Amino acid sequence: MAYTPFLVERWMSAHEQRARFNLGESGVQPLRLGELLALAEAAGRTGARRELDELVLTYDETPGTLELRRRVAALYGIEPEEVLITQGAIEANYLLFRALVEPGDAVVSMFPAYQQLYSAAAMAGAEVRLWRLRPEDGFVPDLRALERLLDRRVRLIVINTPHNPTGTVLDEAALRTILAWAEDIDALVLCDEAYHGIVHGGGTVPPAARTLSPRAVSVSTLSKTMGLAGLRIGWLAATRPIVERCWGYRDYVTISVSRLSDALACLALDLRPQLLERARAIVARNLAQIEVWMERHAGDFEWVAPRGGIVCFPRLRRTADSEAFCRGLMEQEGVLLVPGSAFEMPDRVRIGMGEDPGVVASGLERVSRYLAGKG
Numbered sequence: 341m342a343y344t345p346f347l348v349e350r351w352m353s354a355h356e357q358r359a360r361f362n363l364g365e366s367g368v369q370p371l372r373l374g375e376l377l378a379l380a381e382a383a384g385r386t387g388a389r390r391e392l393d394e395l396v397l398t399y400d401e402t403p404g405t406l407e408l409r410r411r412v413a414a415l416y417g418i419e420p421e422e423v424l425i426t427q428g429a430i431e432a433n434y435l436l437f438r439a440l441v442e443p444g445d446a447v448v449s450m451f452p453a454y455q456q457l458y459s460a461a462a463m464a465g466a467e468v469r470l471w472r473l474r475p476e477d478g479f480v481p482d483l484r485a486l487e488r489l490l491d492r493r494v495r496l497i498v499i500n501t502p503h504n505p506t507g508t509v510l511d512e513a514a515l516r517t518i519l520a521w522a523e524d525i526d527a528l529v530l531c532d533e534a535y536h537g538i539v540h541g542g543g544t545v546p547p548a549a550r551t552l553s554p555r556a557v558s559v560s561t562l563s564k565t566m567g568l569a570g571l572r573i574g575w576l577a578a579t580r581p582i583v584e585r586c587w588g589y590r591d592y593v594t595i596s597v598s599r600l601s602d603a604l605a606c607l608a609l610d611l612r613p614q615l616l617e618r619a620r621a622i623v624a625r626n627l628a629q630i631e632v633w634m635e636r637h638a639g640d641f642e643w644v645a646p647r648g649g650i651v652c653f654p655r656l657r658r659t660a661d662s663e664a665f666c667r668g669l670m671e672q673e674g675v676l677l678v679p680g681s682a683f684e685m686p687d688r689v690r691i692g693m694g695e696d697p698g699v700v701a702s703g704l705e706r707v708s709r710y711l712a713g714k715g
Contacts, residue, residue, distance in 0.1 A: 344459045348682040360674030361695075361703030366504060366651050367564040368619040368694035373604075376568070379614060380607045388607060395603055400425075400596040403587055404575070408602050411609040416550045416558060416577045424583045425602065427594050429534050429561035429574035434460055435586040436530055436557060436576060437496075441466045445495035448486065452505060452653075452683040457498050457532060466495070475655065478644050479506040483517055494527045501546065502535040505653040505683055505690040507646020509539060512546045519553040528582075529556045534564045535649035537616050538623060543647060550577040557582060564650060564694075565619045566608055571601040573608075619694070623650055626693040626700045633704045640711050650694040653680070658714075660687040672713070673706035 356362055380388040403409065404425025412423045426432040433456055441447060443465030449458040451470035462468045469489045473479045490497075497518060501510040510518075515531075522529045531549035539545050549556035561574035576586060608615060627645075630652065634643050643654035659665055662679035666689060669675050680688030693700070 342463060344455075344463060346455055346459070348455060348678060351678060351682050355670055355676050358674075359670065359676035361699055361706060362676045363691050363695065363700060363703045363707075364676040364678040365692040365694060366690075367569055367692075368567045368622055368650060369696050370569055371567045371615075376604065376607060376611075379611050383611060383614070385607065385610070392600075392603065395600060397599055400599040400602050402591070402596045403583070404597060405602050405606070408606050408609070411606060412575050412577065416548055418550065418577060419580075421580055422577060422583055424576050424578075424586055424590070425597055425605075426574045426576065426590070427572045427597055428563055428569075429532060429559050430456060431590070431594065432559045432561075432574050432576040432586075433457065433530070433532065435589050436559070436578075436582075437461055437464050438589050439582070439585040440496055440528060442495070444493075446491070446493040447496045447498060448489045448494055449498040450481070450500055450503065452680075452685050453498075453500055454504050454532070455683070457500060457530075461496070461498070467493070469494075473503070473506055473508060475644065479503075479508045479653075481508060481510060481514065483514060486518065487521060490521055490525055490527075492525050494525055497522055497527055497529045498532070499529065499549075500532040500534075502538060502646075502648030504535070504649060505651050505678075505680075505688075506644065507540075507649045507652050509543065509648040510546065511544070512552075515546060515549055515552055519549070519555050522555045523553070527555075529553075531556055531558050533558050533560045536560060537565055538619060538650060539648040540624070540627060540646060548577075554579050562605055562608055566612070566615045567619065567694075568604070568608055571598075571604055571608075573597060573601050573605040619650075622695075622697065623693050625697040626695070627652075629697065629701055629704070630691065630693060633708075637708070637711065646693075650692060652691050652693065653683075653685075653688050654691065655680075655688050662686050662689050665689070669707060669710050673710050675703045675706050675710070677707075 409420035447461035550558035557578040563569035678690040
């Protein structure tokens with residue numbers, strides 16, 4: 341297995357802890373533990389703090405507690421045995437590539453994308469075929485371009501919606517088409533749904549892929565829309581044979597999630613409507629001010645407004661070296677963006693829309709100051 345450096349994670353690791361204004365983060369503003377418990381108590385869970393006081397900090401059940409798996413399963417209308425709780429969505433995705441992809445298989449992946457979604461397939465020995473989202477098409481996925489990549493060698497079709505980093509969204513009709521094509525060639529569809537539930541401009545939230553077909557594997561997390569990245573809780577929802585196979589590989593690495601994280605995740609999923617509404621409000625405010633800022637800086641950036649999710653991916657008009665731009669911005673103004681080079685599109689930057697709106701406003705003003713200084 342040839343190792344490929346994970347560019348976006350290395351960039352974030354190098355810079356995010358010292359950024360004054362983190363506009364590179366891909367999730368919504370994180371909650372404090374006290375805020376989560378206060379929300380639970382306001383919703384009637386008056387014994388939540390006492391339950392945590394009495395929690396025995398032993399190993400968790402290896403697939404996740406039945407209580408947590410029931411809550412996740414209810415999101416998809418499936419059984420708890422069709423859910424595996426993981427250390428974030430990233431572990432779920434990795435286990436799926438390890439369990440489902442053999443050397444010589446073909447894997448089709450959206451591109452650009454969170455690098456794991458194609459590099460992990462390549463590291464597993466697969467031929468990776470990139471389904472390219474083109475800026476000249478407004479990043480709208482071209483289904484016919486996908487169809488041309490499919491044949492019976494394809495084991496897995498990897499999609500991400502709402503999409504990181506472009507913010508495009510696959511609607512229900514597109515999902516059904518992809519799943520039907522997967523059925524025709526006996527493939528599976530891995531759908532990374534970390535941003536599920538966040539669409540902009542009053543758009544309709546498409547159904548989760550696993551609700552549409554057993555060919556689909558839905559992967560999600562509490563990190564992005566719930567503001568609970570520190571719990572490191574994700575999951576995959578699939579058929580029982582797929583869950584069993586992933587569980588078997590997982591025994592060799594993390595074994596289980598934290599018992600404390602599992603308990604807090606149960607609370608969070610009980611509060612999912614409130615936490616989603618919080619995320620939508622934060623992102624809507626930030627998107628509105630980014631839209632105004634982009635108009636003001638039309639000479640510096642070209643962008644496609646995102647249709648969903650918590651990030652956008654504008655193009656730099658004055659330079660094609662996004663890494664140098666982002667390094668200079670971080671050094672001079674303390675503002676963190678993610679260079680498009682981390683997504684193999686070096687003339688772009690990723691901007692996160694999940695931070696506190698005041699932080700985003702201040703960060704954008706410092707980007708303006710940096711641009712002014714560069715003439």
